[in-house]
Amino acid sequence: MLIGEYEHSLDAKGRLIMPAKLREDIGEKFIITKGLDGCLFGFSQNEWANFEEKLKTLPLTNKNARDFVRFFLSGAIECEIDKQGRFLIASNLREYGAMEKEVVIIGVGTRIEIWNKESWKAYNSDENISADAIAENMTMLGI
């Protein structure tokens, strides 16, 4: 189970440390791709395989399906963690996530998310995320 929030920084070549606590669950090789709300998603190979299976069933003739598949597959790349615990974030993904130096990595159960630190702070600001609203949704889900 991928959980927690970790602050780290990209090196000059765009590499990032995978927090030690996530390393085992995410695996030595994993996949990152464009996510929602301006972050990047990272999946373990197992989780990604599930996802790919679903994408394969979508019809080529449907424009909406093409868009969806293009978004995730063209944005995806396999990463490998090096001996020092780092992995490279491809330049197009760094650009998509507006990442320069300080980033936040969070565990979200089945995946990790990589955020530009500023975006993460903005996303978590009171205007955007309120504990009350979250509590309300919890009730809806019967938690």
Next chain:
Amino acid sequence: MLIGEYEHSLDAKGRLIMPAKLREDIGEKFIITKGLDGCLFGFSQNEWANFEEKLKTLPLTNKNARDFVRFFLSGAIECEIDKQGRFLIASNLREYGAMEKEVVIIGVGTRIEIWNKESWKAYNSDENISADAIAENMTMLGI
């Protein structure tokens, strides 16, 4: 599995580097043809065989189906990657894709797509691709 996004440029003779990460999966010889949404499609020999099979099942009696088959088969050409990792894009296909110099190659699972860089940027603009639509599709697929 063909994934990722790569920016490269055509040389003066219309040749293009096949990104190192796609080279193994696409094979030394592969097929490119006219694609949808203004790009070119590229298939490995295996995937092309699959695709041809599907085209064969379409009813010749249906004008739409005839058009569809003609579109893909008439545009198709076999390409070979040279020692330096490049392949030639036939001039009619370059013309179809409005390609001059800067192009983007993406992996989309079973095929690659070759886009004029400008068209790709336009395709990915907010007006065209909405996060809401993607999120909705994700929910539908149970991701």
Next chain:
DNA sequence: ATGTTCATATTCACCTATAAGCACTTTGTT
């Protein structure tokens, strides 16, 4: 407090993939 260990940050050096230029070959045209 001091020393030890582990995780992360930083720097540098090397190597590979790609870009770009040029020359040669082939093909088709006049």
Next chain:
DNA sequence: AACAAAGTGCTTATAGGTGAATATGAACAT
């Protein structure tokens, strides 16, 4: 035969990716 156009192959330069070494700093044990 001479030429132009298109295709092929080689060479060199460079940016970006990769790996190693070292520095920093926090956590923990003595």
